[in-house]
Each structure stands twice: as structure tokens, then as C-alpha cells.
Amino acid sequence: MTQKSKWLAIALVAVLGIAGCNGGGGGATDTVTAPTGDKLTTSDSVEVMVFEGGYGKDFYEKAAEEYKAETGVTVNIVGDPRIDEQVKPRFVQGNPPDLTYPGWRFDHWKAVDDEEVMKLDSVMGGKAWKSEELWKDTFEPSILKLGYGSGGQYVLPYFYSVIGWWYDPDLFATNGWTPPTNYTELLALCQKIKDKGMAPITYQGQYPDYMISGMLTPWAISVGGIDQYMKMQNLEPGAWNSDAVIRAAKMIRELRDMGYFQSGATAMSHTESQSEFVNSKAAMIPCGTWLYSEMENTMPKDRKMKFFLPPVLIDGKGDPSAIMIKIEPWFVPQAAKNQEHAIGFYKYMTSKEKAQQFVTEKGTLMAVKGANQVDLPMHLQDAANLVASSSAIYAPQWRDFYPAMYKAVETNITKLVSGELTPEEFGAECEKAAEEIRNDNRVTKRTIE
Amino acid sequence: MRAARWRRNGFIVAFLSPAVLLYAFFVLIPFLQTFQLSFTSFSGVSSKRKFVGWENYQYLFKDEVLWTSFKNVAILLGVAGPIIFILSLLLAHAISGDSRGAKVIRAIYLFPQIISIVAVAVLWRFIYHPTGGILKGLGIHGPYDGWLGTSSTAFWCVCVAFIWVSLGFYTMLFSAGIRSMPREVLEACELEGARGWKKFAKVTWPMLFSLRRVAAVYVAIHVMATFALVNVMTDGNPADSTQVPLNYMVYLMHRESDFGGASALAAMNFFVVLAVSLVVMFLFRRNPEEGRAR
């Protein structure tokens, strides 16, 4: 018995010992002079950890070489499709990289809450790379503001994606179909496609995110206007149980009841459903502008794809040119050892010249002013034009601000599609989830304007 | 004499310490630390932690997904468990002979158990695949949203996969029990003309009482440890209908940056495992037919 308690004591002491050594990660770098990214004198190195998605990491590596030639500073790029798994432990160690783009799996706003992210407002007021212009003025303001939250510019955008629907122009031409410009046309087209024996619409059922972005959101905006969407994003009471949400849910339900969704799509991952689309088993799919590069290696030769806006209501209240984008967040950790050079490198990467290069080489749009005015590949042209001419660009910021809310809507939309929830119940369930988040004092509330 | 004792004790300490230290540091302490972390708010994207008392538990108790996940474990325990138990008993009985068929089965029954659980999960995904799966190929179409895309069918599909992967182990267990039965009992039984079903009821079942307990405890432990199968096969989809506690724990860690909540769930799960194992041990505590078997 004494032996037993001795062991317990040893174990407890050890536990407390470990618990004791959680030295604070943030706040350690309260340097006297704030970094600006302009004082590039030392020959230190900068560590950059980047998400290696469909666009790879070669662009950043090349930029690092050029930057070294320019400044003498060595930039080490570490890239991986799951870089978040390597970034997290580095924050826990209190030893984060100098600059990072950890991808969508990393909860960067939580890191902001934990004071792990550097506030960049004063840096943004400095000069841009080899330019007299202020750095903040070189970004598209509507996109730059998406990195603003908790009273500061913590996150900077780089390239961004546009969310819409896709079709195969050759397939549509042979059948005499045209991409629908509104919901009424969509219904008519779906019937034609169905009569042909093809599934009109497929979707990435395992990740209901695509359906929220590609159907629920644009339709809710169409019914209730963009203001209504801001209320939803801010979890205002009643916003999720509104006509806008319920009507949008009814539209989804209608497509399902008419048999316009591909059978089995709910069970498919994104690549599975996208394979169905590129192999012409389904005629349309909602997705972002990354679709082409994601499927490039596996799709049939000469397969074309074109973008169109989610077909909204003819008589909708919302701006029919409203368009959803998603930014890719970059930030400088508060505890980074080399903030000066991290910022310098990012300034270089966001110079107009580099930004244009990224657009040309990678086929995606950039948050830097003037960067998108280059020759774009076919799959991107329409998206770029639509963004350029849109008077209502918006982003689903609540996805990053309130992951639990997003998860609840994902669950409910799956239930809506399968018929477990009626559109009215869908609205009520989402509202219930919103109320829970509102009352959850663990969740930091950020107002989206 | 004293020197001898010192030598003996020194030997004991020297031989035990690598194992004890490793085990204490990497297994015991982390398990204990889970409880400590469950009372903190901890995002996993920072080293910062804050004591929050029972808050994580309070929010978990209100979380419907948690209850779904425990309900699913209960289904595995209450439905898949008995099926595994009975099928493996019957199978063990059926292959106890020396016929060629029995030998073949004995050679292959552990295949599902020893291959990677990830491979099993991937395989079953393709069995149920909505556009090109094995079942679809057989002309069995299943529900509109696919077997694994429909809330009402998805978890049962996971159950079937669970049974498939588990059956071999329990069959092996019971086979060993049958093989170790005293020959005289079996011969006496054959002399009485009891074979097949009769023999099973009169001899096999009662003689296996202690193994039945072992098997039942193992079923409980295996069910409570379900993670990789669900993680790879469905990841809890659709609409959390196939969620299990351990997979939800990993979800909380990485998707909601809630390492504190994940720890609270782990702590709850710890006690559930303990309770379930004790209940099972109690239910199978002794042989009700002891007298008759002798």
C-alpha cells in the first residue's frame, strides 16, 4: 500500500512538473523598434512554412532564391499538403516559423486569440517593395479587409479563389445547352440533362462546405440581400431562421426532390465527385477556381471546364453579381525570431511583378492590385471577369471565426439533402446552433462588416 | 548475505527501470495529464493554457454529437458484439474437426484481423461505393445517397465492417478453447451419440464458460477502442451519424482547436471503458451451468 501511494506521488509530481513548463509562447518578442521589413541588413535566414496545395510550393522556392540574390537573406521554404500538422507543434513549443501560410486546416483566428499572431497594421502603413506606395495600398481593399479581425490586420491575403459552378463547354455545345443565368433556367436545364440520362448536378457530399458555398449562401443572398448574409455571419438573432435561409434550403430541397442531384453524391469525397464531373457522368458541380488544377492530372485529355455564377432567383432582392471568394491566409507569428525578414520577403512576394507571375504560372487570381491583368487560362477568364465587374464581393468569414457553427450548418445541410430535415426545420436547427455559439463564452465574437 | 540482497535488488531495479521509466513517462503520465488538461482551455495552436474548471465538461454534455457517438458505441456493443460472439462460437464449433474444409478456414480466418485496419476501412469504402462499389457491381443499389451517405444505413454498414474484421480473433479464441477440452469428455459425448448442434449445446457451450468471459471483455475493449475504422471509412459522416467518441475527440483537437474539450472527452471515455469492462465482467462472472457440465 505504501508502495502504491509512493508511485502515485511520483506520477503526480511528474505531471505537475510537465504542466509547469509551459512557458508562454507569445509576448517574448516585444522588441524596442517594431519591424518594418525595410531594414534588411543581416544575413540571417527566414523560415517560411507553406501549405502545398494544388499550386505547389515551387513558386515560393523560386521567389526565395531571387530574394536571396536581392538582399542576401536566405529564405527556407518548408512545404507540405498538411503543413498545419507541422506548424501546430512549433507554436506549442514556442518556436514558430517566421512566416507561414498554414492552409485552411489551421485555425489562425484561434492563434490570434492566443496572441500568437503579429499585428501588422503599422507595418502596412510602411512602403511596399521597392516602391513609394504604401504597402496597404497595393492590395485590393475588398480582399485585404478579409484578413482584418479582432481590431487588427493580423492576416494578409495572397492568392484567392472564386466560388461558383462549373460546366463542360464542349458537352453543353453538342447538346445545345447554355449555362443557366438564373434559377428558373437552372430547373429547365436540369430537366433536359436528366432526360438525356445524365446526372445534372453532383456535389462533394463528404464536405458539405461546397454546398454551403455554392448553393445555400448565394441563394440566401439572392433572397435576402447581402445585408442578410452579414447578419448570418454575425450570428444575429433570427438571421439563420430567416426567410432567406429557409427559401434557399427549399431550393436545394427542390433540386433533390426533382432528382437533379447525382445519386450517391452525399457519400462522395471531393475528388470522387469531381471525377464524376470531369468524366461527364454529371453535368455541373459547385466548386472553387482550384478545381482545374486539382483535377488536371486525372481528367480526360482536352477536357475543358468553364465557370459560371450560381444561378440565382430572377426576382431576388440580392445583387445578382454578388460573388464569393476565399482568401489564403498568410501571417507572421508573434514569437517569430526574424519578423523583419519575414515581412521583407512577403513584401517581395506581393510586389506587382511577382503577383502577376503567380497569376500567369499558377492560374489563380491574386489580392494584389493590377496582378490579374494578364492573359488568363480559359477556366479562369470568366471568374476573373465576374469578380472585376461584381459590385458585391464577399467571403465566408464565419467559417474561420466560428468553426463550430460551420460544422453545425454542414451537419444540418446533409440532413436537409437527405430529407431528415425540412427547410423550416433546417432554419430552426441552424438558429439553435447560432444561439449556442452566441452563448458560448469560449468563442471570441468578431463583427464582420 | 547483505551483499547478496543488494545484488538482487540492484538487478531488479536495473532490469525493470527501462520499461518502467518509458511506460511511466510516455503512457502513465500522459494518461494522467489528460485529466489535468480536461480542466483547461487549450487550443493546440499555442502553448497557452488556462484553467477553466468543469467548463469543457459542461459544454460536452450539451453537445448532441457526443451522445450520438456514445449511442453508436452502444450499438456496436449491443448489436455487433453479440453477433460476433455467436457467429464466432458457431464457426469455431464448425471448424473443430479435421476435415479439409475446416483446415482451409483455420488457415484464413485471421486474414481480416492481421491486415492493416486502414486497408480494411478503404476496402469497405469501396464495397459500399455509390458509383462503382462491389455491391453496386452485384446489382445491389442501396439508398439514393449511397450506403455510406445515408444516415439511417451508414452506421450499420460500419457495423458490418466491424464484424468482418473482428470475427477471426474470437473464432481463434473459441477454437483454442475447444481444442483444449479434455478428450474424454468429447469421446463420452460422441458415444452418447451427441453430434453437431447437440454436441454444441451439451459440451461446447458450457465448457467454454471462462473463454466466454474473456471474449466478452475483449469485445467491450475492442468496441471502445474503435477509431481508425471510422476515421478512414466515414470520418463520422454523414451528419455525424457514424461518429464515435475517439474520432470525435480527434475532430475536436484539430478542427475546432479544442484540445481541452478533446481531453475532457478522453477522460469521460476512460471512465466509460472502465465501467463497461466492469459490467461485462460482472455479467459473465461465473458459469451458470457449472454443475451440469461436470
Next chain:
Amino acid sequence: MRKGLTWFAYVAFFVITVFPLLWVLMSSFKDGASILRSPWEMPAGMAWENYGNAWTTGKLGASLVRSLITTVATLALLLPIGAMAAYVLARFTFKGKAFLTGTFLGGMMFPNILAAVPVFLLASKLKMYDTLWGLVIIYVAYSLSFTIFVLSGFFSAIPKELEEAAVIDGCGYASTFFRVVLPIAKPGLIVVGLFNGIGLWNEYNLAKVMMSAQNATLSVNLANLTNNQFYKADWGALFAGLVIVMLPVLVVYWLFKDRIQQAMLAGAIK
């Protein structure tokens, strides 16, 4: 009639168990698109390039090497450490022995992933995260329970007289263990090694917590390929990957069937 029923059961069980594995093997030789289009069709040719793709673009080659290294290194540490502890627990009486034995056994009851959060934290702090040596140490720690449990059973079964004779010959405790006991217990070590080896080769939970995708072991890599996130939907390579992960285990199992079953039983019946 009764015989017919038994044979029906045999055939049904055989088909259910073996057929899916054969289907995986067959599919691994088909081109990616036709796996889903016509799952029941025999492969048109032998698409060996699936294996090449799995090996290189799927990075299964690198993760296979990693799995191999971790499995071998873990066994190399685990077996001596486990055997030493098991021997002491089986042969000697000392204060706290029951508590120690109970603590080790308790480890078999709880799923290892319950400790995911602290293990992640510990690994981050000690810079073990995402390193093979870190994974090996974690593997050794989490395999000790089973190893000690089974090996102490083997040691208990060895007649004590042999050791007594060795001691009379002037052997110390340690040399008695290494020179006399261990050689006798070799079959036990092999059994435990084989069983642990299979488990480590297949291990998913801890590897998922401990390693990033870049340094994933075979099982984790395979799961990643399935739930892809890897921007390439190549089913042919995926099935080739399945064969690569399953085949070594099945071969080892086939060669050492009886011993592996022995280990599983020794772990279960006590």
C-alpha cells in the same frame, strides 16, 4: 444435411473473407478509371504502372521504408526491455510487484489514442514530434503492456532448476538471464516479436498523432491517399498501395501462422 450446412458455412465464410482481398489484388492491375466504372471486370492488361505510381507519386515507397525502420527499431528496443521487465516480474517477488504488474496490464485495456492530446504536447515539447526516433520511443512505450504480459507467461513456464544450476555455476543474475533464460525463451520472443511486428506495421493511431503527412508511415499515408486531400484521384495507385500494405503481413502470417496465433492466444487467455 448437417454436413451440407457445415460446408455451406465454410464456403460462405471463405468467400466473405477472401474474396474482397482478391478483388483488391485484381483492381490493383486495372487502370484507375475502370475500377469504379466496372468493378467486376477482369483487368484488361497488367497495369504494373499502378505500383510505380503508388511508389513514387503516392510516396508509398518512402513511407514503406519509414514503416520498416520504425517496426524494426521498435522491436530491437522493445524485446530486450520488455523481456528484462517480464523476467523480473515473473521470477522475483518484491514490494510493489502487484501494483506494477497491474499498472502494466491496465495499459492493455485503454485505447492508446485516448492519450492523443498529452502525447502530442509531450512530443512537441521534447521535439520528438515528426521524428522517427520519437515515434519509435512512443511505440516501445505503448507496446510494453502486451509484451511484458505475454513474455512473463513464457518465463514462468521455464523450469526454475535451470537457473538454479546456473547460479550454482557462479553465474550472476544478469548473465543467468542472458546466457540461460533468454536462449530457452527464444520461441517466446519470436512469437511476441512477430505479433508486435504485424501490429506496428499496421499501426495508425499513434502515427497519425505523432507524424506529419510529409513523414507519414505506410498506413497513415494510405489513409491520406484515400481521403486524398492530395489533389490526385488515382484509384489504381490506391489499390496498388493497399496490396503493398497487406501483402507483407499476409506472407509473414502465412509462414508463421501457428506462432502468431499462439501469441494472440497468450495475450488473451490468462
